[in-house]
Amino acid sequence: MLGRTWILFAMFAGGLAAVGWAVYGSRLPPADFTFINETEVASVDPALITGQPEGRIVHAIFEGLVRPRADNNRAEPGVAEKWEISDDGRTYIFHLRPDARWSNGDPVTAHDFLYSIRRLIDPQTASRYAYQAWYIVNAKRYSLGGSALTPGDPVEVELNPLDGLPNTVRGKLLLGKLVRIDSRTSSQEKSESSRDRVYVVERDGKERHFQIAEESDNVAQGVERCRQVLLDFREVGVRAIDNRTLEIRLDEPTPYFLDLLAFYPFSPVHRGCLEKHGKPAWTRPENIVTNGAFRLVARRIRDRVRLQRSENYWDRANVRLNVVDALSVDNRSTALNLYMTGMVDWVTVPPAEVLRELLKSEPPRNDLNPAPQLTTYYYLLNTTRPPLDDKRVRLALGLALDREEITRVATGAGEKPALSLVPPSMPNYEQQKCQPFNPEAARKLLAEAGYPDGRGFPKIEILYNTDQQHQAIAELVRKQWQRELGITASLRNEEWGSFQDSQQQLKFLVARRAWVGDYLDPNTYLDMFVTDGENNCTGFGNAAYDTLIADAAKEPDVEKRMKILESAERLLMDEMPIIPVYFYVSRNMVRPKVRGFYNNLQDTHPLNAIWIDPNVDDKAPRPNEYMEPVQ
Amino acid sequence: MTINNASSASERLPANAAKGVSLGKDAWRRLRRNRMAMASLVALIIIGLLAFFTPLLPLAPPDKHHTNLQYEPPKLFPLFAKSFEFDLDAVQASRSKRSETRRELAELEQRLEQIRREAEPNSSLALETSTTAIRRMSNELSNILQRPYRNAGFPDLGAISRWMVRTRYTLLGEWSLGSIAGRDEFGRDVLSRVFWGARISIIVGIVATLVSLLIGVTYGALAGYIGGWVDDVMMRIVDILYSIPFIFVVIFIITILSQDDIKAWLESWGIDRITIFYLVVGAIYWLTMARVVRGQVISLRNEPFVEAARAVGARQSRIILHHILPNLLSVVIVYLTLTIPRVMLFEAFLSFLGLGVEPPNVSWGLLANEGVKVITPVKVYWWLIVFPSAALGITLYALNFLGDGLRDALDPKLAAR
């Protein structure tokens, strides 16, 4: 019997050996700089991402024509060493630097940018940021696919890709002219479907018929199968003049276009890498080819992304960090614990109640310096559903919101109550404010809308993504509405991914949202709310508003343009599809030895500028750029 | 089956019943000797009573914000404070409003009936609007009822609790115990929240366990009693269900059912997340019960007294009901005391994921989770974690020790030593 027991013990010992193997097999040497990158990055593909954590990684490993400056985030030369802007502000010519290299040694050329911009607006890529490229001539029509085509347009027909090739390789392209679009009613009586459309394309004087269909599908006699029919890409205002010169033409003079180009969707990707490995394999550390200051060397899901200084980067002399770890820790307490025990150097969002305590500490901490940030926290109201389809109800909800209480109780770093969507510190722009807390007026409006004292008002639900602070705010809002208006609200939380879906599909009544300005112009906030805008998320649609936004885009005069945008925000605040709640402040905790880290409005901190000063210890009083007072 | 036989079967019964009683008495005697188990039993009874009579106790309302008193530490003075603003007149007024609304509702329902009866093909729109109107009206009915309590800072209350709150107000007025257990993020009284949390936590534990009991005992008893291939198939099904990761299933179902549109639909049927939780958890924990009961039934089936009952031709249902079920009682009770803690912990786990009870309701799991979030190296708001954890810990300890004691007491083989 003892022998049998020994077998068990042997199994036990084997198990322990396996533990040792698993632990030590996954060890990595320590990094020079480690920071908390919040949630696991959804992807490192610049065209697919939308979030801040992803942005931190992508900005480190890819570099666009221009890159954001570390201190103020304005565009500075990146892959393009210089550029010319035409007098009408509509044409940009970028001259690429000769020493810009991909991590595999290839030069970064204008064709790489051409490829990447086309990929960004290709409907097959389904990029959520494709609309950022719509300033470019015809980019919008290209990205909308067949539905934006009219007879007479030059088109490109993409045939179905051949079997066995990576999924990133496009099918064969046939260029031609669209003659007409036939609508075939299929055998089943369905509503008009794009798959039933037949595109008649003239090519070399011959008319050919194309239908979007897989190779295995049945199509009518004489109709050819294709993957998609798009506007001819040569019509889009991007052109490689030669290997080192890229021309971009815009519909309108867009003053913030350069800043926009520094934004990650416009990062180039390496065509050879994509077409060799296919999606998603090309993003693996062993396959990916990048052109940024860092290379992606390892990724462990929900653990870390490891970056290493790139030896091919043109500005490598000024990149001083060698190895960087971006930890995916989405539990705020854990993140704080890691910072407090010295295991990370930068934590992005410490818990609110901790911040409140830390800001009180005496002497003031040398690693915490909250500064205004270009971000607004607001509540979305779903204007397509009763009772929020009534403007008076929306206004009443806004009036019943005591923002002072929210910033006092639920946020911890001195956030300011927001009465407008556009944050302060937009140059030349005057914020258009909604009315402040006024319960009397709120009750009156609600009564006018048919709900005196909240009588008959249906229960409404506040949706937020799972997070302690969002929950606290929602809880306060619930109480305030109950107290001031007599209406009942409930709370619902969702994880980030499904939360975004719910917003996109308007599956909510009231939801929280925050918007970080993508560039320093009120337009980044206001153009969201055009009818059916990608980030509208309220169902709000107003023709006058759309006109104002379009007019502002066409207006070359700065002052006039700002006036138009001001009237747009005025209209938005009067219609109130959203309730502004507060303006963010940055809440970074950064170890004193970290240099080259600046407070800035977009809370973007490019890793290529950061370095570690070994001579600074944790007790230095005013140790680094981050702690300098902000103007 | 003749009358004769039936009477003889019932004659057999008293002897069996007497045996059951003596077994119970015996067990009770053994249990009384186990001091830990008895202490646990007493503690549980006290906790249960306190939870039930919470609305009568002089506590601040659990959902009353005092945001200017955020994170106030526990203090003994003043021991009593006026913190209970309750509008008794509003309760009176709501009565008349309610009857009015009821009348309107009845009218609406009549109109709906009429529309239905006429059943015109193009009346679907009218049907829909009047259905929404009715839903709104019945919603309003409960709003009128709950509003005075909500304004005072209570979650939605049942009839008995409402009565208790009113009684408490007439007896004690606006006085209630000060914040002797401190205050939370919104300045709510932690002590009161622990007491109110007890109500939900205990009910969640008991109801979900009972659901699992009902399914498990029925299923297990049937499988064990029928035996043969039916038993085989039923137990294979249990095996397969066992291999589905139930954490996943519960989270998945709760996420799906709390989606906007589905939730609205469920709520129109009066099903909220807690109800879903009861059902889902009950439907998952029954597996173990079914196995245990089946085993017990199979061994009971061959006991002489059951065979005797069968020999005299008692009906199947009678045998199950009168002979087998009472003898399952010991297994069931032990199982109960050990499953309730698990369910309560599971509820806490869901709170951790943000899928637990919804505010303004509170449970111990939710409170413990709120407490854990604010123990940081910078500052420890210890009262937020100590009091809820103590309440939860004491209850679960007591349940566990009671369960152990019961098992020892009810298992004659162990007792023989």
Added chain:
Amino acid sequence: MIWFIVRRLIGLVLTLWVVFTVSFLLMRAVPGGPYSGERNLPPEIEENVKHRYRLDRPIYEQYGFELGNILSGDFGQSMRLYDFDVNQVIAQGLPISAALGIFALSFAVTLGLSAGIVSALYRGSLADWALMSLATIGIALPSFVIAGLSIMLFVFLIPVFPAAGWGTFRQLVLPAVCLGSLYAAEIARIARTGMLDAMSQDYVRTARAKGLSKLAVALRHALPGAMMPVVSFLGPAVAGILTGSVVIERIFAIPGLGWHFVQAALQRDYTLAMGLVLLYTLLLYTMNFLVDLSYGILDPRVELK
């Protein structure tokens, strides 16, 4: 013996198939369908995507298609972690969860067994009470409370362990102890009952009557018998611990499978969820099979059939 293994294999295939079918139907029953996340596309592209995933086909065709994929070992791409296949996610997470789990279970078995044995031998004594109370903590407090408190205690008050993370042995200890404490309680209970049971068996009494010491009898004769229920508890526990150490993984930022499990369900990552559910089923089944095999080792009277 061979017949036993063959039967179990058939059972495994059957179980996997049923679990797959149930999961498949559950996921398709969700309004909006599994690919609702891919909105934002022009309608014709969306149709194209649906077409490619065969969502415009009848459900039985979709079923066959997906079953075929899974049979060929391809669980597809994760729907939230765009850069990874489900297989990669599992390959990265499973060893970590396994290491944590094995370590935690070793701790749990050690604590649980000793508590169980001692309290069975000295029933009713102070030692019994104290050990059982200690072992019960794991099922008397939510795991996040235990983890939170032990972090405060052993990371900040007495700084002996790192706060979180994965990669060194020291980082493993605290999470493993917290995780193990959940199982220690159960094991202690089962071991105690098993010991009491075994001690009343005739062969143990005989051994005792022969004048052997109480401890020797307990360890040599009673323990193997008492181990049987413990082992049969350990089987499913191993499967559960490998995939289900959700809270601990989150609090200690450990990149195992547990948190994926929850995220897949919360975020409706259907492909990952399917992969994990089937993995769990496979693990559980294998563990139960091993448990049955170990019966044969522990108790010579058991014949595998």
